[in-house]
Amino acid sequence: MGNEENQYKVIGTRPIRPDGVDKVTGRAAFGADxxxxxxxxxxxxxxxxxxxxxxxxxxxxxxxxxxxxxxxxxxxxxxxxxxxxxxxxxxxxxxxxxxxxxxxxxxxxxxxxxxxxxxxxxxxxxxxxxxxxxxxxxxPHVIDVRDAAADGAPVLHETMFTSGVEPAPKKPSNVAGRTEMGLGNVEEGFAAADVTVEREYTTQAVHQGYIxxxxxxxxxxxxxxxxxxxxxxxxxxxxxxxxxxxxxxxxxxxxxxxxxxGGFGGxxxxxxxxxxxxxxxxxxxxxxxxxxxxxxxxxTGPTSGASMKVKLGAKRDGTLTAGDMTLYYQAGAFAGGPAMLGCMTGFAPYALTNARAVGYDVVSNRPKAAAYRAPGAPMAAFAVESAMDELAQKLGMDPIELRLKNAAKKGTRAIYGVKFPEIGFVETLEAAKKHPHYSAPLGPNQARGVASGFWFNIGGQSSAAVHVNEDGTAEVVTGNPDIGGSRASMAMMAAEVLGIEYSKVKPTVGDTGQIGYSFLTGGSRVTFATGKAVCEAAQATVNELRARAAKLWECPIEDVEWKDGAAHPVGGQTDTRTVLSLAELAESAAKTGGPISGAVGINAAGAGAGFGTQICDVEIDPETGKVTVLRYTVVQDVGRAIHPAYVEGQLQGGAVQGIGWALNEEYVYDGNGRLDNPGFLDYRMPVASDLPMIDTVMIEVPNPGHPFGVRGVGETPIVPPLAAVANAVSRAAKVRLADLPISPPRLLAALDGK
Amino acid sequence: MINFAIPTSVDEAVGLLARANGSGRVLAGGTDLLVQLRAGRVSPGIIVDIKRIPDLKAVRHEAGGLRVGAAVSGAELAEHAEVQKHWPGVLEAARLIGSTQVQGRASLGGNLCNASPAADSVPALIAAGVTCTIAGPDGRREVAVEDVVTGPGKTSLAAGEFVVDFLLPARGARTSDAYQRFIPRTEMDIAVVGAAVCLALDANGTVSAARVALGAVAPTVRLVPAAGAALVGTKLEDAALARLAAAASAACDPINDKRGTIEFRTRVAGVLARRVAVLAYDRARSKA
Structure with missing residues (x-):
């Protein structure tokens, strides 16, 4: 399966999702139904x-x-x-x-x-x-992450001794663990810099906000x-x-x-x-x-609020010489916040030879943090991408040019050790630079921000079964809840491999008794890993169909090839060997050995990393501090968009959640550590009228690890928006906004203080 | 157990409420009451649904102006060309109460009697000089809207009393109004600050009368006479607008809460009063 354009009949088209009618008519049964x-x-x-x-x-x-x-x-x-x-x-x-x-x-x-x-x-x-x-x-209780990490804070767990420090502490604390990773020598890197920027940043805990x-x-x-x-x-x-x-x-x-x-990790x-x-x-x-x-x-789990410090050094021409970051992430009441993931992802878009990242996992009296779309990455990216913007301003460079100058490419070593294989980060920057949005004129109190982001994406264990029905239609059974249109993608991949129409394939999400083990829907893994299992199960079904044709034709299976949904005799048709469609083979299955299916269980390796770049235009109201997002463009390397509309939906949804994170969402605690805004009225996620239509540009740099080139797409889009928004506001306000959310009172105070 | 009654006349409703000895709650659209019930904040002995009383759902002309039933919903109010033309500020405030779905139910009477300092329609009603009819065991009385609410969640209504209708006073030429609120989003939110301004102009475009009311900046919606006075005799020159903003901010007595700070509310009240005055002025001038 190659990757040339228009090579596929089903992949890349935009059919209606199988679960769509039930969902728009209210018939679909959710958890409480x-x-x-x-x-x-x-x-x-x-x-x-x-x-x-x-x-x-x-x-x-x-x-x-x-x-x-x-x-x-x-x-x-x-x-x-x-x-x-x-x-x-x-x-x-x-x-x-x-x-x-x-x-x-x-x-x-x-x-x-x-x-x-x-x-x-x-x-x-x-x-x-x-x-x-x-x-x-x-x-006594403690809510704030820095307060919780300080000496003398009320200790939640008497058995918590900070891991990752030598010698091991003798006294329990709220710091569950310290993690450090690095490349090269940071001190030498900063010594070689012509320009440095250094700043502290904070973000608030935010909820996934599933309906x-x-x-x-x-x-x-x-x-x-x-x-x-x-x-x-x-x-x-x-x-x-x-x-x-x-x-x-x-x-x-x-x-x-x-x-x-909705789940978004939660x-x-x-x-x-x-x-x-x-x-x-x-x-x-x-x-x-x-x-x-x-x-x-x-x-239930929000994702961590964070308190961070980032320092970057660069040569006059923009070449980064060193990066250093320290992250304090809220874990909630139990250890296990995503501080390490912040350390791994924050510098990932850039080819840094001298880098250090230190992360602290800190417990406090808040609900235990749960995964939220690219857990840990948006906060670190907010700090690093804000610092990149400040560096670009200091150097007098275009922020996309600065990123291009330092962009990670195939072969770049990331701070966590891997060398990137085929990635499309540079392509996202080039596309953003060329996009009409990037050169559109701006009015008074308006400005444009740019930020990039990275997420690993994962593979993992998945099962899939394909069953050929008696009439030539097919069933696809997998074990992953459909959270973003994955049923449609599974059916499309099966239809492509089997060579039949999408409408003839029925995808089902099986219960634990109906399909083999499948790791959960998360890590942007389903279209990649479960999709790969579906491709393999469909291929096994095709092989079985070829075997049935070989039986009817009394020839070796090698003499049967499968194309356009039918068995063809190699070398052309003869009187006794005429093309047999999938439907004909299905109809005669009883005579050739019984029901035809293919089932596989795989541990998918080779998930392709996802990079994206986003452009945000804002207008600020200098009298009230209100920020209006005027225009927004998401550019992302998606590998291969199986169903482009649902990929675009992921890019738009991620950006919107990130915009909410940047502008208004936060937990408000009273003096007794009780949450004061436990509802959508006062926990202010963006509503539709708050946003422009989010434009998307899908870059397709195929992932060699998937038969159709799929990369995970669901998480990367929430990584850049915090900084894309903050960079735009900072440029409009002419003062750096380093604390989220940039709520009207906070922006007004910043405008007063500049 | 909660009793539920659907009276068809004002007298019947008064009787039901009077017999409830203070445990009765009036239901119009229910957009506040049902939320409070679900949250366990109220536990009434009887709920009296007043929207089957014909007068409560009527909009009709009378000598002094337009009489609007207390249970008329925002969506219904918007269908009246008269309201759109003469009371654009009242209408735009009423239309801000809740989402499209809520607009089909939420009423002026409910918005007033819920007694929230942040109620959107109330500053506009007060700026427009609207009065309301209150029915009770001792008959009916007519009071200014600004005299109904006495504190957060508290009204001057006695046991057995409820609001029957509002009188939007007739307006001549060169008189109009406007309302705006500040919220961090664009909808689905509660006012952090609300400002309503009603202006009458003379033939030269000079303000001859002005009423300014502010929401969400004090325990009750405030009529700010000093803010209105700042505009009378002016054509909204910069100096007049600055005096208006200063008077509006000076009238604020807000709290710090999850929706806004004292400092922010005080400052934005001035900004909003100024912007709304300009809007009302333009409307009044174009209504010559």
Whole structure:
């Protein structure tokens, strides 16, 4: 499969998605839509305190309430070893996951689950929660990442001794770990610089903001077999996490994925499912649990806020001589924020021979951070790309030229050790420079910002099965929730390989009992890795179809070639060997050996890195500090766009989320460590009228690791916008905005202070 | 348990509310009440749905101006050419209450009686000199809109009383109004500052009367006579606008909260008052 233009019949076209009609008509079933006969309702009692010792829980009155069927607390969950288990995008400490879904000795943030009850109605469950008496000893709390890392801060975990420092500390602290990586010699690099820039930057924690709250139903039979219907980014992830947290075999838990109303990384962990299984087991009834928006904000993972310092050095001609960054990332109440990923990604777009990145993973009394679209990368990119802009201003250089001068190319060694293979970063810069947007005139109080970004993208384990139906249509079964149009892409790739029409292929997201293990939908991996599995399963099906034709033609399989959805005899048709379509072979399958399918399980290597460059025009209102985004263009190397409309959607969506991060989104805590804006009214994500249509330019530098050249595309687009917006505002305001969000009061204060 | 009643006359509604001994809540569009119910902030004994009372949904002319039922929704109000022409500020404020869906239900009466300092329609009603009819066990009374709200979530309505309608006073030539609010986004938000200005001009284009009201900068929406006075006798020259802005800022007594700071609100109130005055002035002049 080569990569010339117009070589494909299906790849690169824009058919309607298979799940589209159900989604626009309201028929699609999301997490909260499922119910079984006899289902009862589970609700969670959450800590009103940011940090408190749980001295006792008295549930006598709650349990005596008519209609209450079961209750669980931390005592109902096994203690797991405090150890890190390798995961896909980030390692997982299942003890922490267990303690996060249900507090044990201490409540570590406002909203931390303390108990859960199941009752016949939601009203009774709520009433029961009010009757549970929890005796708390309120402890001093800490919210800010720098405060948490400081000496004398209230310590969340007495067993937390900073990893990655020698000698190991004797005293526990909130700094879970320190990580350092580097290239060359930074001091020598700065000594060789003609110009340096150095500045501190901060970003706030931001929520993924998926529209659909977490929801599930769990049912457990009397012989201990559980079935869970839930909304998540991975039915196999839910199965593994529940299995580990509850000490059950994988085979004893079947997880059925619902449609998912957004996740963006936030649904790569569990909150409700283990509680629902435990309540279902105790009550003997199916238990349904649905979070309120308030609970989503108070108890589920945002991504880290960050406090960062970046220094860059360059020669007069713009050649970078050194880069140094220090990152403090909020982890939330448990270790495992993405500081290391920030260290790995921040300098990745640039060919730096002298670089150092130091990251600190810091816990504080906030909900545990969860993955969010390119976890850890947007914050570090905000700092580095802001510094690049400041450097360009200091050098009097065009910001795209400065980036071109230093752009990573094939063979460039990244700070984390790899040498990049085929990448398309330079192509994104060239395309941005040539784009009409870049030279469009600007009015008063208007300015243009540019920023770039990088994300690894991952591969990993995926299963796929292709079944030929009796009438010549086909089924494609995979194990990844469809979060961004992946069903359409799976069907398109299968149709391309089989040589049949897209409309004849039915894609299905299987439950854990219907398809082999597949790592979760995350890391921009599905179209790449699961897509690769689909290609291989389709190819195996084609080989089986050729074998069936060979049987009918009484010839070796080598004499059968597959093209345009049919078996052709090599060397041309004869009286006994006429072309056999897939439909004809399907119809005669009973005579040639039975049903025709292909199934594979792979561990996909060779995920291609994603680079992007974005251009943002803003206008500022100097009297109110309000920023209006006037025009926005996303340029990205997408490898190969299987379904270009859904790739464009990813680029637009990532940019929009990044714009919200830059301008208005933040968590507002009161003096007691309680969240003051747990809803979409005051947690201000952009609404449609806040934004111009986001223009997209897809660069296709094919990834040699995928049959059609696919690279992951979902995460890279959220990496550049924080700095693209901030650079535009900084140029319009003529003062550097280094703290996000650039809310109107903050911009007004900056304008006053300049 | 909550009782729910759908009276068809004002007297019937008054009776239901009076018998509830203060535990009754009035439902018009429900866009505030239902949210408060779900959040557990209110637990009424009875909900009285007033929007089946014909007068509450009517818009009609009378000698003094236009009588608008308290339960008329923003979307319904916008359909009246009269309102569009003579009270553009009142209409643009009413149209800012909530999303398109909410506009189909949210009413002027509800926006007023919810008693939020940030209510969008209230500054515009006050600037426009609107009065409202309040019905209760002792009959009806007519009060200025600025006398209804006494504090955040609090009104001067006695037990059993509710707002029946509003009188938008008749307007002659060269009189118009405007309302704007500041929000960090473009919609789906609550005013950080709101400003309404109503101006009457003489034949020379000089301001002969001016009313300025500010929202979200004090415990209640404020009518700011000093701000209006700054404009009377002027043609909105820069010096007049500067005096207006200073008077508006001086009238602010805001709080720091998640939506804005004291400093920001105080300053932007002046900016917004100035911008809105210019808009109202242009409208009044073009209505000659």
């Amino acid at each position: 499922f119910s079984l006969p006899g289902t009862i309702v589970g609700r969670v009692l959450r800590s009103p305190h940011a940090h408190a010792r749980i001295k006792s829980i008295d549930a006598k009155l709650a349990l005596a309430l008519p209609g209450v069927r079961a209750m669980v607390t931390g005592a109902d969950f096994p203690e797991l070893p405090d150890e890190i288990t390798a995961g896909g995008e980030a390692p997982v400490n299942f003890r922490d996951v267990s303690h996060n879904v249900m507090a044990r000795a201490k409540a570590l943030y406002e909203g931390h689950a303390v108990a859960a009850v199941a009752a016949t109605t939601a009203a009774i469950a709520e009433q029961a929660l009010a009757l549970i008496k929890v005796e708390y000893e309120v402890l 659909e709250p977490h929801a599930c139903v769990a049912s457990v039979t009397t012989d201990g077999q559980a079935t869970v219907w839930s909304t998540s980014q991975g039915q196999f992830m839910v199965r593994e996490f529940c299995s580990r947290l509850l000490g059950m075999d994988r085979a004893a838990i079947r997880v059925v994925p619902s449609e998912i109303g 649904k790569t962990t569990v909150y409700l499912e283990p509680l629902a299984i435990a309540l279902a087991k105790k009550s003997g009834k199916p238990v349904k649990m649905v979070m309120t928006r308030d609970e989503v904000f108070r108890a």
